[in-house]
Each structure stands twice: as C-alpha cells, then as structure tokens.
Amino acid sequence: MSDAAPSDRSLQILNTVLLVLAGCVVMVPTLWMVASSFKQSFEVTAYPPTIIFTPTLDNYVALSETTPFLHYAFNSMIVTMASTALGLILGAPAAFVASWTRITWPAIVTLVARMAPGTLFLLPWYVMFRQVDMIGSYWSLILTHAVITMPIVIWVLIPFFDNIPRSVYEAAQVDGCSPARVFWRIALPLVTAGLAVSAILAFVFSWNYFLFALVLSNSDTKTLIAASFNFIGEGSTNWGALMAAATLIALPPLILAVIVQRWLISGLTLGAVKG
Amino acid sequence: MASISMRSLVKTYGDFTVIPGLDLEIADHEFVVLVGPSGCGKSTLLRVLAGLERINGGDLYIGDDRVNDVPAARRDIAMVFQDYALYPHMTVRQNMAFALEMRGMDKAEIETRVKRAAGLLHIEDFLDRRPKALSGGQRQRVAMGRAIVRDPRVFLFDEPLSNLDAKLRAQVRAEIKALSQQLRTTMVFVTHDQVEAMTMADRIVIMKSGIIQQVGSPEDVYERPANLFVAGFIGSPAMNVLPVTVAGDRLVLSNARSVQIASLGSKRPAALIEGATVDLGIRPEHFEVAPDDPNAIAVTVDLVEPLGSDTLIHFKLAEINAIARVSPDLRPKPGDSLSLSPVPGKIHLFERETGEVIR
Numbered sequence: 001m002s003d004a005a006p007s008d009r010s011l012q013i014l015n016t017v018l019l020v021l022a023g024c025v026v027m028v029p030t031l032w033m034v035a036s037s038f039k040q041s042f043e044v045t046a047y048p049p050t051i052i053f054t055p056t057l058d059n060y061v062a063l064s065e066t067t068p069f070l071h072y073a074f075n076s077m078i079v080t081m082a083s084t085a086l087g088l089i090l091g092a093p094a095a096f097v098a099s100w101t102r103i104t105w106p107a108i109v110t111l112v113a114r115m116a117p118g119t120l121f122l123l124p125w126y127v128m129f130r131q132v133d134m135i136g137s138y139w140s141l142i143l144t145h146a147v148i149t150m151p152i153v154i155w156v157l158i159p160f161f162d163n164i165p166r167s168v169y170e171a172a173q174v175d176g177c178s179p180a181r182v183f184w185r186i187a188l189p190l191v192t193a194g195l196a197v198s199a200i201l202a203f204v205f206s207w208n209y210f211l212f213a214l215v216l217s218n219s220d221t222k223t224l225i226a227a228s229f230n231f232i233g234e235g236s237t238n239w240g241a242l243m244a245a246a247t248l249i250a251l252p253p254l255i256l257a258v259i260v261q262r263w264l265i266s267g268l269t270l271g272a273v274k275g
Numbered sequence: 276m277a278s279i280s281m282r283s284l285v286k287t288y289g290d291f292t293v294i295p296g297l298d299l300e301i302a303d304h305e306f307v308v309l310v311g312p313s314g315c316g317k318s319t320l321l322r323v324l325a326g327l328e329r330i331n332g333g334d335l336y337i338g339d340d341r342v343n344d345v346p347a348a349r350r351d352i353a354m355v356f357q358d359y360a361l362y363p364h365m366t367v368r369q370n371m372a373f374a375l376e377m378r379g380m381d382k383a384e385i386e387t388r389v390k391r392a393a394g395l396l397h398i399e400d401f402l403d404r405r406p407k408a409l410s411g412g413q414r415q416r417v418a419m420g421r422a423i424v425r426d427p428r429v430f431l432f433d434e435p436l437s438n439l440d441a442k443l444r445a446q447v448r449a450e451i452k453a454l455s456q457q458l459r460t461t462m463v464f465v466t467h468d469q470v471e472a473m474t475m476a477d478r479i480v481i482m483k484s485g486i487i488q489q490v491g492s493p494e495d496v497y498e499r500p501a502n503l504f505v506a507g508f509i510g511s512p513a514m515n516v517l518p519v520t521v522a523g524d525r526l527v528l529s530n531a532r533s534v535q536i537a538s539l540g541s542k543r544p545a546a547l548i549e550g551a552t553v554d555l556g557i558r559p560e561h562f563e564v565a566p567d568d569p570n571a572i573a574v575t576v577d578l579v580e581p582l583g584s585d586t587l588i589h590f591k592l593a594e595i596n597a598i599a600r601v602s603p604d605l606r607p608k609p610g611d612s613l614s615l616s617p618v619p620g621k622i623h624l625f626e627r628e629t630g631e632v633i634r
Contacts, residue, residue, distance in 0.1 A: 165358060167357070167360035168360045168362060168363075170347070170354075170356070171354070171356060171360035171361075171421075172373075173346070173347040174325055174326075174327070174352065174354045174374075175421075175425075176348045176349075177348060177377060178346075181377070185373075190363065
C-alpha cells in the first residue's frame, strides 16, 4: 500500500501518462524508421502498415552496395568532429568571458545567428566560398557548421561558469593568475561536465545538419545526411534504403545522447566554498 | 612585509560612491581590523587593497610601490576569503602550492614551504584530500595555509570566521592572533564582529558609509569613542545613551529633570554650557549597584539576563531602555527596585547635533 496522499497519487498518475505520451511522440517515428529499415520495399509503404513482418537485411546490403556509405560516414565524422572542436575552442573562452564580465550580448548575437534560418547564410556563404574556391572542401563545411556548434557551446557553458563561485576566480588572481591562466588552470577544469555536454550536443547538431552540406559539399566531401538524399528520386524513392541509411545516421547521436545523461550531473564544484 | 598607505582613496560604482575619500596608514607588521556594519565599505576597501577592484581616485601604496594600476596578480598579497575559495579540483597540497607554481618556484622549495605551513596549521594529514572532503574548520585552515605558504607582503582576511560555529570561531580567532605574532606580517582583517576586532587588532578602524569614524587601539575605541556611532558599535551590549541637560555640575535627564543621573565633578569640559542638552553615554558595565549612595538612581528591574559570568539588568530611565551589567551574585527579580550609579570617570558626553564626543 502506498503512503502517498490521494493528490500526490493523482499527480503521479498524471506524470506517468504525460511521460508515456511524450515517449510515444518521440519513440514512435524512431521505431517506425528502424522497423522500416528491416522491411521489404513494398512493405515499407504498405497501407495499412504491416506490424508483423519477416525482417530482412536487404536494405542494408543495398545501401552498402549502391553508395560509398563508409566514405560519407568518414566525411560526416571529419566535419562534425572538426566543427565541434572549433566550436569548443572558440566557444569555451567566449562563454568564460561572458560569465566573468557579465556581458552577455555577444553571446546573444551568436544565439540569434544560430536561430536564424540557415538559408539566410547559405547564399552569401556560397558566393564567398566560391570566390575563394572552397566549395566542396571540408573547410567550407567545418566553418559553416561552427556557426551551429559555437552558440551551443557558449550557451551550455555560461551557466557552468556562472556556477563557479566568483571568489575562486578572485583567489586565483590574488595567487598570481592572469585572466587567461584563470580560464585555463581554474575555470576550465571545473566545467569538464559542461564541456562534455556541450561537445556532445554540438556533435549531434552538426552531425544532423543537412542544408549546408547539401549545397557546399561535392561528391567527395558529401556528409551522410546529405548523401541520404540520393535515395529520394523524382520518380521513385527507395524508402527501405532511406530508412536503413537514416537508422545508421541516427546511431551515433543516439549513443551520444545516452552518454550525455551520465555527464549532466555535475558535482565538481562541491567543496569550493562553505557548506 | 610592507606598510600600506591610502591617500584620499575614492571608490565608486557608477553614480554610487562607496568610499568618498579615505586616508589611512597601516604600519609594517601591524594587525589592523576594519570593522563596521554591513555596507560600510570595509570589504570594498579590502578588495581595493587586493587589487580586485580599481580605485577611482587617490593613491594606494604597498610599501614604497604605488599600486593603483597594479593587478592583483602582481601585488604580492595573500587573501583569505569569507567562503575560503579553495580550488575544488585540486588537493590541499595543490591548493597551497598553486600560487608558488604561478611564480615559477622550484618544486623542492614548494614542497618544503607547503609542509612547513601545513605543520604550522596542523593540516599535514589532509594534504592529499580535496576540499569537499574537509570540514568547515579544516577548509578554513587550508585557506590560511594557502596564504601563509606564499610569505606575502600583506595578508588580507575577508570575514574568514563568519562561517564557523561559535566554538570553532573562538579557537581559530586565537590561532590567527598567535599566527600574526609568529609571522610578523602586515595583516588587514575585515569583520563586522566587534569581539573579533577587539581581541585581535593592534589597531581598529571603525567605518560607516565609507568614512572612517575612528582609528585606534582596542582600548582607545572602547574607552574613548570619538562619536556616538563608535560608542554604540563597540561594546556589547551597546552603550546606554540618554539625553541629559547640564544643571550646574549635575546632569539631569532631559525628559525628567528631577532625575540626576551623573555628576560632572571638577573636570567639566569647557564646551558644556549651563542648560545645554547633550547625550550621555554609560556602558552597561559602568553602572555599579550603590544602595547607600544618596545620589544613586532608583530603577525598577524589567528583565534579568543571567549570563553566568555576570548578569544583565534591563530597566527604564524615564521611558528610555537601559541595561546594566552587574555581578552574577546579584539576582534581582523583575519588578524589584535597584539603586544604580555610574562609575565615576566612566561617563561619555556627546554633542546632540553631531554625535561627536565632548572632551
């Protein structure tokens, strides 16, 4: 028998119902995608949809035979990792300065840039990169994806830096640290959890970003997400292969999303001050 | 080790002036306590000394160096923060060694200094622990160790005892005092606790609204307060302040002229003219029970607070609340009558308008 009061119990029930609903909204399309990738082509678009089916790896075989999947995966990895690293290198000091000086408007500018539709930047970038003959290079993708990763890093890290007691920074200054050293020796080691979270989020957003890769890459530098567009034809679409590609593309972010849970709980600043 | 000189020092935040122009000289090896109520500017002054705040006017010297524009990192001062501000990702040893590493000191020398300071503060057993594994008192010692190990020109303490419980506070207070005598380094200590100020300082600086009210030895500020603010701030319970009128060589309560509260005796200040109204200050401990004195004031006891070492008697003098500290042997009850008279030579007179002492 539960000790909870009736109002607590109804709240718990409401909680559970909402969680199940939210879970359905998130999980049904994902499960649909995974299930479709193991179906025959005609079953993918069958109506009513087939729930019970004989799983097949045909779509995965077709994917590996018809597209240089590993090459695209390599491209995605290069672009994503480099743009994440660039986002961290530029974003972490920026977040530290925004937190230290309590001047957040530059960070807001980066957020606005992140929130603006990508198409806004696409044409100027295309013109710029064409003029310097960088269309189709990894760098054009890495630099444009940094516009996605850097604001994420900044906005994830600002509260982590804010959380460090100011007196710890001041103690470091009194101990002989320049602001750069305060950042490197004191602040950065104290936000490792934030760095991990921001890196993983930046990775996921860059990995999944479609538009810039579609326009700025070529067949050699195309990323997985842009390459998956190949399965959508004007006359017919290979839904099974597309679902297989989508499933494989979704795997790294999904794995990282599971890992991020472990990092979210940050107790590193415990003991810095009284208490 | 160095002296400190503040000359017409001004600190503002936008339009708000925290320190409007302060002059203070602190001698080499001196232990000075800045004391005052919250918002009086004492912590701001300490942060200015540390280089954590820029000054907006005047000059600041540490030793012979004008340090107005010298950053904290290059002032060679050590500071113990109110919340200790230990580096949570470092062990105690690393916390203490950090400042020395920043100065590029030899590793063997760092180890020697850390061990020496740890021995001095009895924290040798915690050297490999992180701050979160320490109690409040232990963290406080580590914070002091981090300062000591540097052998700085000046030590700054920003209310370092305020997070400790009463027993530990008294213990650490004594330890800091002993340490100051051992290290012979210039120390500036900020507190709002007048007991800390009185027990530790060579000199006390009492501040209000960014202005120094009095600078003097603990005895000075207690025995000879410069104004009503100092008189009320130093001493616990606070000094009793009663409006009195000068009538011949007597002081009578302004609102009850039949009550003579004290006699001026032969040392009547020249500034006191007949009929003038002034504030009379009497510390609770400067009342004595005088049943046989015909001039004693008869009071009715309102409240009795036995403290063990002595007893506080609350009473009213013509509707003004007052307190007397008497021997613990005396155990009156509320409603009892008591004859009290001020200890001769222990009364203080202040101007009504300015609050300045009349001497």
